[in-house]
Amino acid sequence: MRHRLALLTVLAVSTSTAIAAPAALAQSTSPVVINEVESNGDAVGDWVELANTNTSESVDISGWTIIDGDATHTPITIPEGTSIESGGYYVLHTEPSFGLGGADSVTLSDASGTVIDTVSWTAHAATTLGRLPDMTGDFAETPAPTQGLRNDDATADNPVQTVPYSPAGLTISPVDLGADFTGEDFSGADFDATGRAWVVNNGTGELFALDYDEATKTYTEAGHWTLHYADGTGTPDSEGVAVTDSGIYVATERNNDDKAVSRPSVLRFDLPTGTDGELNAAAEWNLTEFTGELSANGGAEAIEYVPEAGLFAVGIESTGEVLFLNLDGEKAELAQRYASPFAAVASLNYTASTKELRVACDDACDGQSLLMTYDGTEFVTDGTIQARPEGIDNLATEGFASYEGTCETRYLWADDGATLGSGILAASQQTCADTPAGSSTGFFASILAFFKGIGNSLSSFLPQLTALFKGSSL
Numbered sequence: 001m002r003h004r005l006a007l008l009t010v011l012a013v014s015t016s017t018a019i020a021a022p023a024a025l026a027q028s029t030s031p032v033v034i035n036e037v038e039s040n041g042d043a044v045g046d047w048v049e050l051a052n053t054n055t056s057e058s059v060d061i062s063g064w065t066i067i068d069g070d071a072t073h074t075p076i077t078i079p080e081g082t083s084i085e086s087g088g089y090y091v092l093h094t095e096p097s098f099g100l101g102g103a104d105s106v107t108l109s110d111a112s113g114t115v116i117d118t119v120s121w122t123a124h125a126a127t128t129l130g131r132l133p134d135m136t137g138d139f140a141e142t143p144a145p146t147q148g149l150r151n152d153d154a155t156a157d158n159p160v161q162t163v164p165y166s167p168a169g170l171t172i173s174p175v176d177l178g179a180d181f182t183g184e185d186f187s188g189a190d191f192d193a194t195g196r197a198w199v200v201n202n203g204t205g206e207l208f209a210l211d212y213d214e215a216t217k218t219y220t221e222a223g224h225w226t227l228h229y230a231d232g233t234g235t236p237d238s239e240g241v242a243v244t245d246s247g248i249y250v251a252t253e254r255n256n257d258d259k260a261v262s263r264p265s266v267l268r269f270d271l272p273t274g275t276d277g278e279l280n281a282a283a284e285w286n287l288t289e290f291t292g293e294l295s296a297n298g299g300a301e302a303i304e305y306v307p308e309a310g311l312f313a314v315g316i317e318s319t320g321e322v323l324f325l326n327l328d329g330e331k332a333e334l335a336q337r338y339a340s341p342f343a344a345v346a347s348l349n350y351t352a353s354t355k356e357l358r359v360a361c362d363d364a365c366d367g368q369s370l371l372m373t374y375d376g377t378e379f380v381t382d383g384t385i386q387a388r389p390e391g392i393d394n395l396a397t398e399g400f401a402s403y404e405g406t407c408e409t410r411y412l413w414a415d416d417g418a419t420l421g422s423g424i425l426a427a428s429q430q431t432c433a434d435t436p437a438g439s440s441t442g443f444f445a446s447i448l449a450f451f452k453g454i455g456n457s458l459s460s461f462l463p464q465l466t467a468l469f470k471g472s473s474l
Helices: 440-470
Strands: 005-008 023-026 032-038 047-052 065-068 089-093 104-109 115-121 129-132 138-141 160-164 186-191 197-201 206-213 218-228 236-244 247-255 265-269 276-280 283-286 300-306 311-316 321-326 333-339 347-351 356-360 369-374 385-387 397-404 408-415 424-430
Touching (some): 032 115, 186 408, 218 236, 311 356
Parallel strands (some): 218 276, 236 300
Antiparallel strands (some): 032 047, 065 104, 206 218, 236 247, 300 311, 321 333, 347 356, 356 369, 397 408, 408 424
């Protein structure tokens, strides 16, 4: 899943707070639509967001133009070499070329002058005008501006915690792992029982292993493998990864060698040996019978194993659902279906100490998430939506994983956009106040503290005992 934002900024400011009464009229069969309009109140200036509704192909918009309702204005021309990727967005500011008024319109035309889409309104919106549902719906006033993101009001009535789901004060930083990690498309992450991290790249269909040095608090690449289907062909669009004793499970949306065709599947690979090579799937579970027909880029986005339930949780991008599946046999069995309040499920992470499954969206929902627990029969949630972690911007974090060590909890994020220069972001938190348990220093410190406590108790008790004997008739 990729939510890329292209941005063309000009400059301006405007103010007003009237209610909008929008109307929209499609003029073309192009997959590109006007998706959101800010005509008032943005600190930079008025802007228009375009969206590519084609979920498998990019659209070149070089030379296309935007104009407001005043025909005397000079249209804004989109630069050569500009495209909107599949399912992506493009935002441009209209000022100082022209501002958008309280009663105005926006018209998008292609390079030949053919009208692609237009929207008009009679008053400024308190927030923005946007298509609800995103990309496909009619224009309405949105709950809040979502520049370069999905227009989504599904979570508007849910309580949102102000405390982020990761501990406050974390330093979240890009991980320097070399040239292989500086590009886009890292999408899934998980830790195995030993603390080794596993990440997947959905563009190249590669699996990477990362080892961690506790002394230096750094990651290094321990190996990478190219994934294929069972017959040794194809490039699985590897979106999510979960590691168990039975192997490595990868959630996939399609075969990247045939990008226009949906193939929502879970692939299992045997745990690899060596440090590189080719891996063919040992098993495949196609999920179409549970998902129905999906867009080619809207299938299985995330996966996680929940041991107390013995089930895999699989997040579906285009529906925002979580499927809880038994994958013990040749055929997947659906144990439960959960419709999340999010526009998409981008990552899933299980925490053993709390027995909680985190269901998270990415930049499409401002990084929000919620927790689910297994009550012995089914997965349940109280519906509370948590904010994204402090210390991280609204990035395309399509993977999230945590590992609880003896005295340190580690966190990894896979950023599909590699916005900070790396597709992998990391943070850690010390969970022991003193020297980590298991070290000789920590052991002897504990013994000394024990005897010191006994000594302090005796020193406070002896004077009272002496006074008691002095006053005794014995």
